Amino acid sequence: MRIHADGYIDLRRSARIRTPGPGTDVEPSPEDQAVEFLLSHAFPGHRKVTRPLTEGHRRRIRLARWAGSVSERMALVDRVWREITEPVLPPENPAEPKLIQVIRYGDREYPLYLDGEVTRVIPPGGVPAKRRARIERLDMKTA
Numbered sequence: 286m287r288i289h290a291d292g293y294i295d296l297r298r299s300a301r302i303r304t305p306g307p308g309t310d311v312e313p314s315p316e317d318q319a320v321e322f323l324l325s326h327a328f329p330g331h332r333k334v335t336r337p338l339t340e341g342h343r344r345r346i347r348l349a350r351w352a353g354s355v356s357e358r359m360a361l362v363d364r365v366w367r368e369i370t371e372p373v374l375p376p377e378n379p380a381e382p383k384l385i386q387v388i389r390y391g392d393r394e395y396p397l398y399l400d401g402e403v404t405r406v407i408p409p410g411g412v413p414a415k416r417r418a419r420i421e422r423l424d425m426k427t428a
Contacts, residue, residue, distance in 0.1 A: 311344055311347050311348060312344075312347065313340045313341075313343035313344045313346075313347060314343045314344075314346050314347040314350070315343075316338060316343065316390075317390060317391055319338055319342070319343045319346040319347075320338065320388075320390045320395075321393075321410075322346055322349070322350060322362075323338070323346060323362060323365060323366065324388065324395045324397075324406045324411065325406075325409065325410070326359075326362055326366075326405070327400075327403040327404070327405035328363065328366050328403060328404050328405070329402060329403055330372065330402070330403070330404065331372060331373050331374070331375050331376075331385075331399045331404055332366070332367075332370035332371060332372055332373060332404050333370060333371060333373050333385050333386045333397065333404075334369055334370050334386060334388060334397065335369065335370060335371045336368070336369045336370075337369070338365070338369060342365045342368065342369065345361050345362075345364065345365050346361070346362065346365060348361055349361035349362045349365075370404075373385060373399070375399065376399045379401055379402070380401075382398040382399065382400040382401075382407055383398060383399045383400075384396055384397070384398055385397055385398065385399055385404075389414055391414075392413060392414050393410075393411040393412070393413065393414055394411055394412050394413070394414045394415075395411035396411070396412070
């Protein structure tokens with residue numbers, strides 16, 4: 286796949302798809318997609334989520350999803366991650382994952398673990414939430 290200077294993606298078909306260029310105002314990602322995309326990454330260091338995603342964070346996540354390179358994507362995602370999280374002390378035994386938080390959104394729960402030198406969700410993609418009322422906004426709990 287190749288992105289042309291005019292902002293179109295060459296998909297080796299006659300169809301042309303318009304992508305935003307630099308400085309273009311984009312619509313924010315829906316919150317459920319933004320949460321899922323953000324928590325699908327492992328982040329260096331030990332941190333826990335303390336703030337919900339804002340509209341600006343969701344815009345950056347949409348740009349990260351459209352990024353042309355991995356380094357550009359991770360720069361955008363890491364910036365959002367650092368703005369909504371706070372550092373925590375490393376686990377006593379770094380060889381064993383330590384649960385620090387469960388993030389519930391919609392019908393999914395995302396168990397956040399300190400795993401070695403990174404913070405990540407185990408299992409990837411989270412797990413179905415237990416039978417409770419559906420939560421329409423980000424709900425953070427500390428383990």
